[in-house]
Amino acid sequence: MGAMQYGVALLRSVSLPLLVLASSACMKPAADARANGSWAYEVEAPATGSRTVVVEATFDNARTDRIAIGRESASFVREMQVKTPNGYRSVARKGTSWVEPSCQRHCTLRYRVDLGELAQGCGDDVDCARRVGEATLSPSLAWLVHPIPKTDVPVDVHVRTPNATQFISGMHGSDESGRAFTFRSYDLDEGSFTAFGPMRRYRVDVPGPNPARIDVAILGKVQYGMPDTAMRAWIARAAEVVKPLFGKFPVDRTTLFVVPARGEDEVVFGKVLSLAGASVVLVVGDKMPATATEQDWVLVHELFHLGFPTFRGEGRWLGEGLATYYEPILRARAGWTTDAEVFKQFARNMPRGVPERGSASGLAQRSDLDSIYWGGALFCFAADVRIREETRGRHSLDDVVRAALERGGDATKVWTVAEVVHLGDEVTGTHVLSSMYERYAARGERIDLDGLLTSLGVDRGDGSIDLANDKPLAWIRKGIIAGPNAALAEAPKRPDVPGAFRTH
Numbered sequence: 001m002g003a004m005q006y007g008v009a010l011l012r013s014v015s016l017p018l019l020v021l022a023s024s025a026c027m028k029p030a031a032d033a034r035a036n037g038s039w040a041y042e043v044e045a046p047a048t049g050s051r052t053v054v055v056e057a058t059f060d061n062a063r064t065d066r067i068a069i070g071r072e073s074a075s076f077v078r079e080m081q082v083k084t085p086n087g088y089r090s091v092a093r094k095g096t097s098w099v100e101p102s103c104q105r106h107c108t109l110r111y112r113v114d115l116g117e118l119a120q121g122c123g124d125d126v127d128c129a130r131r132v133g134e135a136t137l138s139p140s141l142a143w144l145v146h147p148i149p150k151t152d153v154p155v156d157v158h159v160r161t162p163n164a165t166q167f168i169s170g171m172h173g174s175d176e177s178g179r180a181f182t183f184r185s186y187d188l189d190e191g192s193f194t195a196f197g198p199m200r201r202y203r204v205d206v207p208g209p210n211p212a213r214i215d216v217a218i219l220g221k222v223q224y225g226m227p228d229t230a231m232r233a234w235i236a237r238a239a240e241v242v243k244p245l246f247g248k249f250p251v252d253r254t255t256l257f258v259v260p261a262r263g264e265d266e267v268v269f270g271k272v273l274s275l276a277g278a279s280v281v282l283v284v285g286d287k288m289p290a291t292a293t294e295q296d297w298v299l300v301h302e303l304f305h306l307g308f309p310t311f312r313g314e315g316r317w318l319g320e321g322l323a324t325y326y327e328p329i330l331r332a333r334a335g336w337t338t339d340a341e342v343f344k345q346f347a348r349n350m351p352r353g354v355p356e357r358g359s360a361s362g363l364a365q366r367s368d369l370d371s372i373y374w375g376g377a378l379f380c381f382a383a384d385v386r387i388r389e390e391t392r393g394r395h396s397l398d399d400v401v402r403a404a405l406e407r408g409g410d411a412t413k414v415w416t417v418a419e420v421v422h423l424g425d426e427v428t429g430t431h432v433l434s435s436m437y438e439r440y441a442a443r444g445e446r447i448d449l450d451g452l453l454t455s456l457g458v459d460r461g462d463g464s465i466d467l468a469n470d471k472p473l474a475w476i477r478k479g480i481i482a483g484p485n486a487a488l489a490e491a492p493k494r495p496d497v498p499g500a501f502r503t504h
């Protein structure tokens with residue numbers, strides 16, 4: 001969206017000879033960027049039978065003497081030392097951070113983190129560290145200390161693996177070795193998932209004019225209710241489910257970590273960490289059979305996230321709302337579920353996202369999970385219907401999502417909600433997103449979900465649903481399920497009731 005986003009897209013499309021020519025012109029800014037500082041990490045993966053990561057971190061021009069790490073990890077960082085001309089000396093801890101004056105200009109710190117202790121301390125939460133047999137999963141930010149406050153500098157991470165320990169990371173590779181990674185310091189707000197120890201690794205290729213690659217790591221030595229071949233086939237098919245919306249699989253490369261949920265027969269959790277490089281965790285019930293994969297919503301929801309930009313400190317309702325709205329629709333478009341099931345889910349769950357009467361706070365101010373997921377999904381649903389209605393089926397929310405990705409907005413990039421809203425108005429030629437943002441996200445107006453469903457011909461009985469085709473906007477309901485190619489064909493020649501759905 002901004003100049004930077006266009007710049008990135010432009011660079012990627014430049015052919016190789018041009019890139020070589022251009023590189024001399026880029027030398028000066030690149031040198032200046034390094035002069036502003038840099039972070040470099042040498043990481044020693046845990047030896048077999050251990051979960052302790054040993055890290056040597058070099059900070060250039062940090063312009064601060066404070067070094068920190070996430071609150072949960074802080075008490076598991078051991079033996080923090082700084083390199084001096086006379087060997088290493090201890091660095092004093094102050095609360096959850098350390099103070100080392102030499103880091104203002106240049107310092108090399110050495111420390112160790114026992115990820116087993118960390119996992120035990122945080123209840124094996126995947127956001128912090130999780131043990132799977134002898135393997136350990138954690139976001140890289142769980143073991144990379146850093147200067148605070150952060151400045152925007154390049155980060156390099158190199159991982160050594162003693163005695164052939166297995167290791168894989170979703171961090172953005174700087175070469176094909178799988179051991180060297182690079183990203184920007186602010187990306188460490190998210191990090192990427194990383195695993196050490198025993199795992200079964202597979203490569204899933206997503207074919208097409210823009211081929212993509214999913215590196216799958218099934219952690220530990222767990223046997224699941226489906227063979228690994230079925231697990232791989234499921235992931236490959238789920239990639240095909242999200243492809244038509246985006247026109248391609250959203251990112252060139254991602255790493256997907258499978259960890260078990262003991263005794264469960266479905267996926268119980270999923271999460272994307274993407275700023276330092278796209279990565280996905282899927283917590284799969286070890287009793288889940290291959291026959292249950294099309295009913296699962298989590299994998300498609302997470303893969304959708306890969307195709308939309310990340311928001312920082314705002315917009316969680318929009319990111320989760322889009323994923324929640326599109327997941328059943330994409331599965332219906334692929335034949336994994338039915339249109340009746342999609343609207344039944346919407347009718348049942350979207351009331352959870354409607355603010356209580358008398359509440360004046362808009363989506364942007366609400367932080368409860370129902371508002372974020374279902375309030376966000378309801379916003380997307382209403383916006384999609386309104387765009388289709390105003391443009392007589394020529395445009396839809398699909399166009400907004402696809403345009404964001406075409407302009408470089410995948411999950412590894414940070415955009416603002418304002419940029420998405422602006423793009424939405426631009427590509428649909430309407431003011432639907434900006435006016436809806438104002439009313440429902442900035443201010444706390446309520447979306448009339450019942451009126452919306454009725455206008456689409458969604459009739460609710462006792463736990464069942466009837467889809468009626470004689471309602472003014474039934475063609476929009478069909479268009480949503482049919483997908484991008486069929487929407488126009490479904491629009492009636494003349495609208496019987498202009499503006500049948502009003503977003504009050």
Ligand SMILES: [Zn+2]
Binds near residue numbers: 301302305320323
């Ligand atoms: Zn999500």
